[in-house]
Amino acid sequence: MFLKRLCGVLIILSMILAFASCKKEPSAVETATEAATDAEPVFNRIDYENIARRLDLPYKAVGSLTKYGSFVYFSAAEDGNADSPYNLLIKADAETGDTEIIAKLESDTHIDYIGVNDSYLVYSVKRPPYNKTKLFLTNLKNGGVKEIYPEESDSFGKLIPRLLGDSIYWLEKNQALENLSVKSVIKYGCETGARVELHSLYSDNSKKSCFYLGDGYVLWDSYINGELSYFLHSIEERKTRSIKAKGDCAEAAVYAGGYIFSAEADEESGKTVDCIIDAESGEYLSDEVYIGAAESIRASGAFIYAETRYTKSFYKVEEKRIHSLGRLPDSFKGEVFPAENGFMILQKGEDNKSTVLILDFSQQ
Template sequence: MMKRIIIVFLFILSGCTPEKKNPESQKEPQAENVNIECIYEIQTPYIDIWSPKVIEPMIYMGASDRSKNSDIIDTRLLVEYNIETKKTEILYESEYDSANIQGIEVNDNWLVWQDMEISGTQDNIYVMNRKTRETKKVNSIKTSAPSFTIPALIDDSVYWIEEEELIDNTIKGSIKRYDCINGKVDVISQLNSIGVHNIHLERNANKLLWSDEKDNKSYYYIYDTTNGKKDIIQASSNAVMHPILVGDYIISMEAKNHSEIHDLYIYNIKTKESRKNNQYINGYYRFNNMIVCNDGLITSLFSIDEDLSITPRKVFSNQADNYEVTNGEYIIFYKENEKGIIIYIYASKDN
C-alpha cells in the first residue's frame, strides 16, 4: 500500500479567516443542479494537510509543522480548528520522527485517528472522547511490510483490518472492533486475503462493508453493527476494489483479475442486479445517497438511477489537490495557494 508522506511546518490557525461562501464569487458549471453549495471557505497557513474531517463547528486534520525548505513531507500534528471562533488546538503530536497522521474519523462523541511511521511498519490507532479529551490507544501494529490499518468509526465502536500472518504469499487477518466505552476488543470476521484491493472498511449508518476472496471468487460482506448480522454477496467479477455502500447499492471497481483495469459496477442489493458503467473513475465517496467521483480531471456529483446508470448532478469547478467526505455529509476540497492550504466545505443547502 502506498502511504501518504507529508511535509510538516507549525503555524497558528488563529490568524485564518473562515468566510461564508459568496455564491456569486465563483460560479460553477452545472450538470443537473442539486441543493448543495460551498458553505465555508477557509484559508489555513499550513503547507500541507491530510484527512480533513468536519463536524460543525470543528475541522480536524493532520497538518505540517516544518518549513517549506524541508525535504520531509510529514503531517505529524492532529489539529482541531473551530470555524466560528477561529481557535486552533493541537490535540496530538506523533511519537515518530517521520510521521503521518491520517484516517481521521469523527462523530458527536468520538475522534479517531491513525498515527503511522512513514514506512508504514509501525501503526497505531487512537480514540479521543471529544467531551473529556481523554485519549486511548486502540491498537499497535509492527509489521515487516506496510500496514493496511485504516479505522472506521460507527457510534461507540472503532473497526479496522489487522494483518496476522503470511501464508503462501497471502496476507491473512481479521476485522476487529474496539468498544470506546469499555475498551474491549473483539473479532467480527476473519479475512482470507488482505491487499490493496480491500484495505478500506466502508460504512453507512449502522452498516459496515468490506470485500474478501475465496477460491478465486470475490464477495461483498455487509455487517449490521446493531445485531451482528452479516450478509454475503458474490460479486459479478473475480476481483473487486474499494466497495462503498450508497443506500441500497454497492458501488465498486471490478475486473476478471487484479492485474486488469477495473471497471465501475453498481449492484442493487434488493433486486440483485448488477451493471457495468462506462465511466472512467479515479476515486469515489458517498455523499448522502449520491456518489462524489473524480475522473482524473474534474470532480462531479452523480445520482444513481433505477436502471443502475449514473447521472451527473453537479460539477465542481475548483481544481483541488485532494478531497474527502465526512460521514457522507460534507465534501471537503483542499489545495495549496501562495498562503498555504485553502479548504472548501460543501454541504446540502439545508444541512
C-alpha cells in the same frame, strides 16, 4: 389508380415492419439501469458558489480531513513540507477560522486517519519505517488518552479504522499465506475495550482491501475459493451477508442508499468498470461504465463522489434511484473528503496556506 395507391401503402408498411424487426430490444441490464438511474447525465445541477463555505488554514501541508459539527479536524506537517510526516493534529472552527493544535507528535510521526464524534477522538499514526500503525483513542468527556492498537502489532500498512458511536471498526492482519493474507474485521468498544472479530477474510497480497463504513453498514471484500465477494454488515441487525462479485478484484467500493458502488477490475481484459449492485438482491444493475470507470469513489450518506482521469462528478441516491448532480467545476479542483451532508475539497495554497471548500448538499 387504386391499385397503385394500395401497392404504395403496402411497400411503406413492409419497410416499417422490416425496420421494427431489426430494432434492438433493451437488455435486462439496460432496463434495470434505467429504472435505477437518471437516463441522461447533466452537466450541473449544483450551484457550487452558493453552497460552498471557504475555510482558510494557516498550514501549507495538510491531510486527513474530517468534519464533525462546526469543526474540521486535520493533520499537518509542522515544517510545512508536503514530503514530511504530518505530525500535528489540529482542530479548526469552520465558522470563525480559528485553529487549535490538539496534539503535537514527534517530528518523524505521521498521522494517517482521524475520526471524531461527541464523545471520542481516534487517530492512527505511523513511525519509521512507516509499515506499522498505532491507534490512539481520546475520551473527549474526561480528556483521557489511551493506545488501543500497539505498534508491535503487524497491521500490514493501513488499519483503515472507522469510528461510529462508541465503536471503532478496523482491519488487522492475522497471518500470511503464500499469495493471500488472512485479515480480521474488528469491532472495538471505546467504553469497554472489548474486541469482537466480525469476520475473517482473505485478501490477495498484490491488491488493496476495500473497507468502508457508512449509512449504518460496514462493507469489505474477500476471496472465497479464489473468487471475489463483498460482505455487508448491518450494525443495527448485527448480521452479515455476502454478494458474489463479477470482477477479479475491487479497486474501490462504498455503500449508499441500498446500493454498493464499486470499481471492479477484470484481469483478463485489463479494464476497470463501475458497478452498481443492489445490496438486498445482489443483482448487478449496471456493470457498464456508468459513473466513468472511477479511479476514486467516496460516499457521504446518500451522496456519491466519483473521480476519473477526466471528470469529477456527484450523484445522489434517493428512493432507490441514482440521480446525477453534475460535474465539479475546474475552479473547485482538489482532494475530496466526505463530510456531513456533503464533501470537503482541500486545495493546496501558497504562502504556507491551504483552503478547504465545504460543500453542503443538504438542500440538494
